[in-house]
């Protein structure tokens with residue numbers, strides 16, 4: 001075995017081999033972070049979203065152009081962010097948006113509950129802090 005996995009993909013968590021000696025990662029810089037070009041695109045969207053460069057809507061639109069095959073096997077933190085972004089229907093009101101974000105967070109914790117939209121618990125504290133965060137972020141950019 002000359003090529004043992006020495007890196008893990010920052011999106012799916014799969015191990016892969018990155019040859020730091022050869023120059024392949026200079027022409028394809030994403031190889032340092034992810035195993036596929038598609039996963040690197042996902043990484044870029046998440047990074048932009050976390051840094052508030054993209055709004056949720058913008059991030060969602062970008063995700064739609066990316067192949068998300070295998071999302072079930074992505075790293076848990078990546079998955080929950082992706083679900084959070086994608087759970088935002090672009091035409092709905094902000095309140096519905098927050099409802100869904102809370103719902104997805106719960107979903108990430110409990111994989112068993114699948115289509116249980118009825119148990120849409122609303123936590124007032126979460127709601128307030130979420131709103132504050134949004135406004136703080138949108139003011140910056």
Ligand SMILES: [Zn+2]
Nearest residue numbers: 009012035039
């Ligand atoms: Zn990957």
